[in-house]
Amino acid sequence: MTHYLRLSSVFLLLFFFACASPYKGLQQQSVSTPSALRFKPVFDKVLYRCVVDGRVVFKRFHLSGLLFFKTMDDGSTRAVFQNEMGFTFFDFEWSPTDSFQVNKIIPQLDKAAVIKILEKDMDLLLMKNLNRQTETVFTSGSRLYHRFDLEKGVAYYIVNNGKLERIENAGKSKVITITLGEKETDTSMPGTVFFNHHKANFTIDLKKIEAHADE
Numbered sequence: 001m002t003h004y005l006r007l008s009s010v011f012l013l014l015f016f017f018a019c020a021s022p023y024k025g026l027q028q029q030s031v032s033t034p035s036a037l038r039f040k041p042v043f044d045k046v047l048y049r050c051v052v053d054g055r056v057v058f059k060r061f062h063l064s065g066l067l068f069f070k071t072m073d074d075g076s077t078r079a080v081f082q083n084e085m086g087f088t089f090f091d092f093e094w095s096p097t098d099s100f101q102v103n104k105i106i107p108q109l110d111k112a113a114v115i116k117i118l119e120k121d122m123d124l125l126l127m128k129n130l131n132r133q134t135e136t137v138f139t140s141g142s143r144l145y146h147r148f149d150l151e152k153g154v155a156y157y158i159v160n161n162g163k164l165e166r167i168e169n170a171g172k173s174k175v176i177t178i179t180l181g182e183k184e185t186d187t188s189m190p191g192t193v194f195f196n197h198h199k200a201n202f203t204i205d206l207k208k209i210e211a212h213a214d215e
Contacts, residue, residue, distance in 0.1 A: 022174055023156070026138035026145055033137045036146035036157035039164040040127040042187040045070045047209045050081060054202025063089060067206060069126070069189065078103075079122050090118065098128040121195055121204065124155055124167050124178060174198055 050067035054060070065083035072078060075096035081089040091103040100119055109115070123129050134149035143165075146157040153171040157164060164183065169176040181192030195204035 023138075023145070023170065026140050029137040029139050029144065033144060033146075035132060035135055036148075036159065036164070037127065037130065037132060037135075039157065039159075039183075039186050041125075041189045043069060043071060043189055046189045048193070048206040049209060051205045052202065053205075054197075054200070061202075065089065066209075077126065077128075092119065092122060094122075094126075094128055098123075117197065117200060120169065121176070121178075124169060124176070125193060127157075130155070 046069040048067045048069075050063075050065055052061075052063040054062075063081075063083075065081060065087075068078070068080045068082075070078045070080075077094040079090075079092045081091075083089070088104055088106075090105040090109060093101050093103050095101075100123075102115060105115065109118075129150075130148045134147075136147045138145040138147060142160060144159040146159065148155045148157070150169070153169055153175065156168040156170065158166050158168065164180060164186075166180055167176075167178040168174055169178075175198060177196045177198070179192075179194045179196070180190040183190050189208065191208045193204075193206040195206075197203065
């Protein structure tokens with residue numbers, strides 16, 4: 001009985017630490033720091049190779065193709081995901097004031113929860129719908145964690161040695177991690193982007209195609 005209670009205590013401690021917030025040890029920055037919004041992407045058109053992999057229960061799914069980001073003449077933004085034959089998986093649009101709408105989406109993805117996840121992914125990457133008034137800066141070692149309040153949960157833009165290295169979305173626990181590759185300038189789109197959805201069990205892998213690449 002004593003052995004059983006000891007094991008139960010060990011498992012309880014392991015469960016507690018597994019569920020503890022990964023942001024618990026952050027220290028609030030006491031000095032003025034430039035806003036993370038200095039990394040907000042500015043672009044005319046960016047093209048990525050895109051691979052989406054996931055699992056729903058025991059069924060795996062896989063989509064691959066090209067993801068276009070384009071700033072339109074009226075200041076709106078489009079994100080269009082197509083396969084190599086030009087078939088459109090989705091076409092999303094943001095107004096100049098960051099209002100979101102779906103122009104087109106395939107039936108397999110046309111589910112409110114899926115659209116909400118994809119919208120949040122793009123919002124986080126493009127730094128849309130962030131309220132500067134809610135920004136708070138924390139430190140952990142050499143890294144700065146710029147936290148913004150969202151409609152649900154928070155977003156952390158994590159800066160290391162003056163470079164934006166990843167974005168994290170969290171509620172009670174970490175929900176999405178977006179790992180960013182090199183950026184030519186602070187406002188450039190990164191060379192690579194990897195979205196890891198910890199609860200939704202899928203990933204999105206982006207690799208930038210340079211404008212001069214021979215496609």
